[in-house]
Amino acid sequence: MSTPIPGFHAVVPAGGAGTRLWPLSRAARPKFLLDLTGSGRTLLQATVDRLVPLTGADGVLVVTGERHAAAVAAQVPGLDGEAGRLLAEPSPRDSMAAVGLAAAVLQQRHGDDVVLGSFAADHVISGTEAFEGAVREGVAAARAGFVATIGITASGPSTAFGYIRAGAPLGVDDAPSAQHVQGFTEKPDEETAAAYLATGEYRWNAGMFIVRVGVLLDHLAAQLPALASGLREIAAAWDTAARGEVLGRLWPGLTKIAIDHAIAEPVAAAGGVAVVPGEFAWDDVGDFASLARLVPAGPDGVTLGDADDVVRLAASGSFVAPAGGRSVTVIGLPEAVVVDTPDAVLVTTRSCAQDVKSAVDAWRAGGRDDLL
Amino acid sequence: MSTPIPGFHAVVPAGGAGTRLWPLSRAARPKFLLDLTGSGRTLLQATVDRLVPLTGADGVLVVTGERHAAAVAAQVPGLDGEAGRLLAEPSPRDSMAAVGLAAAVLQQRHGDDVVLGSFAADHVISGTEAFEGAVREGVAAARAGFVATIGITASGPSTAFGYIRAGAPLGVDDAPSAQHVQGFTEKPDEETAAAYLATGEYRWNAGMFIVRVGVLLDHLAAQLPALASGLREIAAAWDTAARGEVLGRLWPGLTKIAIDHAIAEPVAAAGGVAVVPGEFAWDDVGDFASLARLVPAGPDGVTLGDADDVVRLAASGSFVAPAGGRSVTVIGLPEAVVVDTPDAVLVTTRSCAQDVKSAVDAWRAGGRDDLL
Structure with missing residues (x-):
């Protein structure tokens, strides 16, 4: 299973304070930098460990805030410096800017056709084989032009997560279990969550997106053209001496929006999002319970x-x-x-x-x- | 009210670990050395503060273990050295040895007729006037030859304290509210405690004893002659160069027994114990509740x-x-x-x-x- 997928790059947005896990999680040392489960690896390290077999050794990018860049570099050797796989944001501009920046940098470096998979740095997953299988199907759906996501098989009517509603089979050869996405929901109350599960159509939204960088940036250009062009300009300067100047000029003005609202919801409404079932254990470790x-x-x-x-x-x-x-x-x-x-x-x-x-x-x- | 009582000496046994108040109270820094109520004074200091107005500045002795002697001396200046009012026990031999040692030392220094009042170092009392009034009546009963105790007016059917059962009026002029003690009880269950209070005859036993030193030592000689003679021999050497040798030889063999069992119970059975009502708030601070x-x-x-x-x-x-x-x-x-x-x-x-x-x-x- 663990042969790297050609042309696949993983992006790990490492942000979020994990406030409900205070005082373990702090502003200066947030959740993703901690070994919260006693596994011997921090959540960030475990996330990278999980992705490297799919991307190859040089295929993981981490996007984080400048204040955490040194800690991230220390935890994941080989990301920073020449490698250029540690992208430091001057300030938090939400997940669309973080993933969009990575997409634009990947496009600059590798062209439109590489596939990007975005996976949060602070989630816990067990079931490597099922995870890898879902990602491979997601990449196949992405190559077919879809924004693919992974819908986690719910273990109960959780009110802590949003849900993805699946529809007709996607009909892509290498993604046999993929389905069209009918829509996304916010965190429901318990009754609603139970009703969702009774239909058999709903899965947990783990915030994982797999998409060709060209497709993602085209969607972004259609939905939020100013954000798209700002990110393209920053990416063009990223691997040059102008990076600091361009970042300082453009970053503070980028639209602050979650990728779910910016891309996933409108594109799903237009039929462009696919979901692959994730039959592995997943948790966003949202609180001490x-x-x-x-x-x-x-x-x-x-x-x-x-x-x-x-x-x-x-x-x-x-x-x-x-x-x-x-x-x-x-x-x-x-x-x-x-x-x-x-x-x-x-x-x-x-x-x-x-x-x-x-x-x-x-x-x-x-x-x-x-x-x- | 606060004129010192002539010939009255207070003895403060400062022992006990206060284990139920761990981790505030520790073996090396037990309950009596702590300011447990946030009053600005430790329980020991508050106990001494309460007694000095009744005894005069030089009338309080503290008996404690050798390991706590330095801390006690630091908290209550003027006790140690020349003053001779800090008695350090080589090892804990329970309350009868502690109070008996103080009685025997007072007898050596001041004769049979001084009155000793024993008050634990780790109780909390509020209501100075009522406390002083009760002690004055207790001293009057002691001068009449009784072992006097103070029975606290119960605020409820506590199962955490022993009880004193009062009988007929004592008939001593300066102790108008004193009564004979019919007996002492162990900590009761709640039903029994409620039944006690319903009779109107029972009060909480706060372990306070007021007695002429000659009377106390005579009772001790009658009940436990070996302990009495050991304490007398130690007391005779206390203020001499022989103290260390005599203590080392005799202390380890002294009978380990609580003053309640050694004196209060048998003497009460023979009609020799009096109780004065204590209409003040008292607590032994036994636990965090x-x-x-x-x-x-x-x-x-x-x-x-x-x-x-x-x-x-x-x-x-x-x-x-x-x-x-x-x-x-x-x-x-x-x-x-x-x-x-x-x-x-x-x-x-x-x-x-x-x-x-x-x-x-x-x-x-x-x-x-x-x-x-």
């Missing part, structure tokens, strides 16, 4: 870190991250989430996991930027 | 420390002690108890407060003596 499901459970709970640093009494199932070099003791709280770091301790429950963002807001409002 | 009631509550919970270090969301009423220099965030756990210290974090609930001791046992069993 999600993370607690991903870390292997010990006999009395889930420990992200050294189990010798934790004592639990009547607290089976609690999630504890002893990441501050201290001992953690939990008594009588089986649903507890306890995260200890050198400067911040978080105590909550799995059911309150989404509220962590509000707590971070409260610290910010209190002027405690040192904790963010 | 108890401590949480004693620390003044803020608008959204009880914080022992700097409220600026705590963010609570849906956690009103939670008890948080940010004592590790870190921020503490609590979400969705209104009954939480969170104690943060430099090397240990404890997360539990008020209703599990008694189980903290088991967690400490678990760390000990795991070889983590550094945390004890």
Whole structure:
């Protein structure tokens, strides 16, 4: 399975703060730079590890903010410098600018026909074979001119994810399970999610896009011409001495929009998007409840870190991250989430996991930027 | 009210680990050395502050273990050295040896007729006037030959304290509210405690004893003659160069017994114990549930420390002690108890407060003596 796909390049947008995973995830050291599951690899490294067999050693680009470029380069050797596969954004302009920049740079370097696959740096996937198979079908659909996405087979009526609605078979030879996309939905309530799954037509939207760079940039030119031309001008200067000047002049004015809204939704409405089923386990690790499901459970709970640093009494199932070099003791709280770091301790429950963002807001409002 | 009582000396046994208040209370820095209520004074200092108006400046003795002698001397200036009011025990031999040693030393220095009042170093009391009034009546009962105790008016059917059952009026002029003690009880279950209170005869046993030193030592000689003679021999050598030799020879063999069992119970059975009602607020601060009631509550919970270090969301009423220099965030756990210290974090609930001791046992069993 793991022969690289000729002409396939992976783009990994490495952004997003992961605020609901605070205090593990911080502005200066966000989610994608962390080994959140205790696997020994950070989410970014695991993402690159997963893609290299499909792209070959030199086929992965990472797009990240300037403040994280050094950390990314340290975690993924061989990206930066001469290699030119670490694209640093002067400021965050959302996912369309990030993926569009990568597409325009790839077009400059390799022409219109290379296929780009975009995969977030901070998701967790297991099931290598199924992932690779889905990407290969996605590339085939992309070569046929579609914007391909991978729709994850839902394990339940999650309200944390958006959904993709599949329609008729695509009819592309090397993408036998691909279907046309009828549309995308926002995160639904639980009843709606259950109704979606009952139809058999809906899959989770993991935000993965696979498309020929020429096709992507043409769609972008049609939908958002100013953004497209700005990105083309930046890309033309990227591998030259003019990069800094052009970036400084054009980047701040680029339209800030998610690729879903900029491309996926309007192009799907016009019949140009395909979905390939992804029969692998996927999670965007959106909060501690999600993370607690991903870390292997010990006999009395889930420990992200050294189990010798934790004592639990009547607290089976609690999630504890002893990441501050201290001992953690939990008594009588089986649903507890306890995260200890050198400067911040978080105590909550799995059911309150989404509220962590509000707590971070409260610290910010209190002027405690040192904790963010 | 605050004229010192002639011939009255206070003895403060400063021992006990306060294990249920771990990780605030540690073997090396136990409960009595801590400012547990945020008052600005440690429990030991507050105890001494409360007694000095009754004894005069030189009337308080503290008995503590050798390992804590330096900390006690630092917290209560003027006790040690020439003053001779800091008695250091080579090893813990329970409360009878501690109070008996102080009694025997006072007898050596001042004779049989001085009155000794024993008050634990780690209790919290509020209501100075009522406390002083009770002690004055206790001293009057002691001068009449009784072992006097103070029975706290119960605020509810606590199962955390022992009870004193009062009987007929004592009939001592300067102790008009004193009564004979019919007996002492162990900590009851809740039904029994409620039944006690319904009779109107029961009060909480705060372990306070007021007695003439001659009377105490005579009772001790009658009940435990070997312990009495050992203490007398040690006391005779205390203020001499022979102290070390005599202590080293006799201390390890002294009977280890609580003063309640050694004196209070048998003497009460013989009609020799009196109780004075204590109409003040008292607590032995036995666990975090108890401590949480004693620390003044803020608008959204009880914080022992700097409220600026705590963010609570849906956690009103939670008890948080940010004592590790870190921020503490609590979400969705209104009954939480969170104690943060430099090397240990404890997360539990008020209703599990008694189980903290088991967690400490678990760390000990795991070889983590550094945390004890």
